[in-house]
Amino acid sequence: MTLKLFRVGVAALALTAAAPAAMAADLVIGLRAGPDSIDPHWSTLGSQAEALRHVFDTLVDVDETLQLKPGLAVSWEPVDDTTWDFKLREGVKFHDGSDFTAEDAKFSIERIPAVTGPMPMTLYTKYVESVEVIDDYTLRVHTKGIAPALPNDFTRLFVVPSEIGMDARNEEFNSGEAAIGTGPYKFVSWQPKGDMVLSRNADYWGEAPAWDNVTRREIPDDAARVAALRSGQVDMINYVPASDVIAMENNSDVELFKADSIYILNIAPSVKDEEPQPIKVNGQEVDGNPLQDLRVRKAMDLAINRDVLVNVVLEGLGTPATQLMPEGFFGYSDKLEARPYDLEQAKALLTEAGYPDGFEIDFTCTNNRVPGDAVVCEALAQMWSRLGLTVNAQALNGTVFFPAAAREEYTMTMSAWGTLTGEAAYTYGALVHTKDAEKGFGNFNRTGYSNPEFDRVFGEGTQTLDEDARRGLYEEASVIAMEDRALIPTVILQSVWAAKSGLVDFLPRTDQETRAYAITPAE
Amino acid sequence: MTGFLLTRLAQAVLVVFAMSVLVFVGVYAIGNPIDVLIDPGATQAIREQLIRQYGLDLPLWQQYVTFLSNVAQGDLGRSMVYNVSVTSLVFSRLPATLELVLVSVTLATVIGIPAGLWAGYRPESWGAKAIMALSVLGFSVPTFWIGMLLIMGFAVELGWLPSGGRGPEATVFGITTSLATGKGWAHVILPALNLSLFKMGLLIRLTRAGMVEAMRTDYVKFARAQGLPDRQIVLRHVLPNISIPIVTVFGLELGSTLAFAVVTESVFNWPGVGKLIIDSILQLDRPVMVSYLIFVVILFVMINLAVDLIQARLDPRIRLKGGR
Numbered sequence: 034m035t036l037k038l039f040r041v042g043v044a045a046l047a048l049t050a051a052a053p054a055a056m057a058a059d060l061v062i063g064l065r066a067g068p069d070s071i072d073p074h075w076s077t078l079g080s081q082a083e084a085l086r087h088v089f090d091t092l093v094d095v096d097e098t099l100q101l102k103p104g105l106a107v108s109w110e111p112v113d114d115t116t117w118d119f120k121l122r123e124g125v126k127f128h129d130g131s132d133f134t135a136e137d138a139k140f141s142i143e144r145i146p147a148v149t150g151p152m153p154m155t156l157y158t159k160y161v162e163s164v165e166v167i168d169d170y171t172l173r174v175h176t177k178g179i180a181p182a183l184p185n186d187f188t189r190l191f192v193v194p195s196e197i198g199m200d201a202r203n204e205e206f207n208s209g210e211a212a213i214g215t216g217p218y219k220f221v222s223w224q225p226k227g228d229m230v231l232s233r234n235a236d237y238w239g240e241a242p243a244w245d246n247v248t249r250r251e252i253p254d255d256a257a258r259v260a261a262l263r264s265g266q267v268d269m270i271n272y273v274p275a276s277d278v279i280a281m282e283n284n285s286d287v288e289l290f291k292a293d294s295i296y297i298l299n300i301a302p303s304v305k306d307e308e309p310q311p312i313k314v315n316g317q318e319v320d321g322n323p324l325q326d327l328r329v330r331k332a333m334d335l336a337i338n339r340d341v342l343v344n345v346v347l348e349g350l351g352t353p354a355t356q357l358m359p360e361g362f363f364g365y366s367d368k369l370e371a372r373p374y375d376l377e378q379a380k381a382l383l384t385e386a387g388y389p390d391g392f393e394i395d396f397t398c399t400n401n402r403v404p405g406d407a408v409v410c411e412a413l414a415q416m417w418s419r420l421g422l423t424v425n426a427q428a429l430n431g432t433v434f435f436p437a438a439a440r441e442e443y444t445m446t447m448s449a450w451g452t453l454t455g456e457a458a459y460t461y462g463a464l465v466h467t468k469d470a471e472k473g474f475g476n477f478n479r480t481g482y483s484n485p486e487f488d489r490v491f492g493e494g495t496q497t498l499d500e501d502a503r504r505g506l507y508e509e510a511s512v513i514a515m516e517d518r519a520l521i522p523t524v525i526l527q528s529v530w531a532a533k534s535g536l537v538d539f540l541p542r543t544d545q546e547t548r549a550y551a552i553t554p555a556e
Numbered sequence: 557m558t559g560f561l562l563t564r565l566a567q568a569v570l571v572v573f574a575m576s577v578l579v580f581v582g583v584y585a586i587g588n589p590i591d592v593l594i595d596p597g598a599t600q601a602i603r604e605q606l607i608r609q610y611g612l613d614l615p616l617w618q619q620y621v622t623f624l625s626n627v628a629q630g631d632l633g634r635s636m637v638y639n640v641s642v643t644s645l646v647f648s649r650l651p652a653t654l655e656l657v658l659v660s661v662t663l664a665t666v667i668g669i670p671a672g673l674w675a676g677y678r679p680e681s682w683g684a685k686a687i688m689a690l691s692v693l694g695f696s697v698p699t700f701w702i703g704m705l706l707i708m709g710f711a712v713e714l715g716w717l718p719s720g721g722r723g724p725e726a727t728v729f730g731i732t733t734s735l736a737t738g739k740g741w742a743h744v745i746l747p748a749l750n751l752s753l754f755k756m757g758l759l760i761r762l763t764r765a766g767m768v769e770a771m772r773t774d775y776v777k778f779a780r781a782q783g784l785p786d787r788q789i790v791l792r793h794v795l796p797n798i799s800i801p802i803v804t805v806f807g808l809e810l811g812s813t814l815a816f817a818v819v820t821e822s823v824f825n826w827p828g829v830g831k832l833i834i835d836s837i838l839q840l841d842r843p844v845m846v847s848y849l850i851f852v853v854i855l856f857v858m859i860n861l862a863v864d865l866i867q868a869r870l871d872p873r874i875r876l877k878g879g880r
Binding site for chain 2 (some may be wrong): 069070072075077078095150151153155156159202203204207224225226227235250252253256258259260261265266401430431433435436437439440470473476477485531
């Protein structure tokens, strides 16, 4: 009570003090993860891009649902099959006062291979053959083959001034010496795993940022982050753990913001001729791989009750998934309907496939990559045991899981996948297409799935510059992969932010980024 | 004495070697760090190029030899995650951990030893029983849980102290520390208390056990018969005699607190080395893991050496043996 009175008093005081000028204010955000470096070309890590976006702009930007919008480039179009022209924004200044021109964009692209680390940014320049400066505000990119996804790749292309030279490395960026961008905030300081301090860029070309000073504080521990908000040390936090969401909903001091994320928990059944971990009936290893039979995969899909997963297991923080991407993404098919739960039909299919009494199978998942991965894993094992299967579910730390998964040691796995670029090529090229080192496809296809029809339709899409035609092909590919149960999507995970009540307005983003310049003081 | 020191140093070098081999083999057995770090969208070509770039395609012994020759030149390597030198990474976070440990060990000693002495001096009194009950709580209740309770009580409900993080630093006598500012103390007090509870419980029990035993011995009876006041008997005669196990355990605890204060550091978001090492393990950042563990080995060897020297000071028998 006294505290409330005190707050009212402070608010009244603030109102009288802040006359006509805009309310000057600072924002402290508690985040689960931050950058590994201030060099924007060091790593593709999501939390790295999220943090550095405040200081550096990209050529192409993305909206809340990851669809493209202009950034430092105002427009882009293919000139011919292997050439793209980007028209750049005029009158943009770097934080040191110098002008942004096409030279800086060219320099940024060429700098990447020289400085990038073990999460290489070259991923986003892999289609670039060469870069040409036509004039100060026109950049021409020659591509290796037809590259319709080039603008999508450039959503992570941060622009640094060419004046910093090729020798600037992480140390120069971390100290602030080379941390010069065109972004809405200027870099002040950063400590690894600590605070990143930013101050407003008054000359920003876009919408003026609302806060004078922003501190992005890394608090990886969930409970510590929640405590920091509740004790008033931070104004806002991301990744509110599910266990705290219910308590916070009943607490009038905090306000929650929820949205679907890009992350979907997918089941990956190995369809190789010989499964890595044996599948057994009555203790005897079966001949061949039962998972190769589409009826078996369909049966397992039908036995999943996604409503229970969402409402009970994830306590409401999810949405049933119909495919590998959320709605609205480039290549999402409307033809795929909600997946039914039908145990009878599932049992019938399993009997038809020759396993009336089920089989024993190993099922391996991650337990620390995304909220809920371990509990969904256990729940799935139980759902399949109703179908008559004996499931040895094991949820492992990502440190153990990913290297073993890369060696293809698991028969059936579940892990989260996010379509970071907002379009299907990213996901289908990595997960679903036949493994093909030459074309650079199927690097994460650990199931051995290979469907020539899918490869053809998807491959045609990647060679089609016309946007509508490409969209149609990707949608068709979505249907083929999902009918085939190449992977079985279960739930789209939701992410939750919390802030002090009545402090901020914030539109949650699918990519889970917390952008300080998109947060405004509440009306 | 010089011989004793040299033996200790030789032992330390051996342990450091063994440690680095273990970590190398261990990380190698878990898997390729690139598979943990790499971006999901990376192509096979990018992956292979990276593995070559970090020398992870070489046989293990060759990677180890490269590492050793770098260490011999004083280069512990660069973190794969942060791309800054491991030495600067560890030393940028060490002051925070040192502060935390210093305050918590002081708390544990200043409260734990007198409480233990009292509990051993009057074992049947109510006060002694209360102290013993609390000491059991101190080392049986998990640290993270007590930490959460402290935060809920003092930071969230009462709002007296901050819930985590380190306070602003100031420089006093050439040392930059957050202990030089009032805000710094407000930040350090909860995590230090949390970290000290286990050690406090341990010290109380050790001191009490020694005290109870010593009070029954003949020299105490003689001292009493001589008419010496109890205060003098306890502080002059009993305390030095029961100090040896206390100093040994204190040394071990100091080392493990410095190296592995990770639970408290996580709960209170304290920017120390414990959090750094856990993150490095999760990301298989091998250069950081190896260097940090080597640092910990050296730390333990040094603390044990200090403990040995103090014991020699306390007990003439040890001193005479060592001097032979």
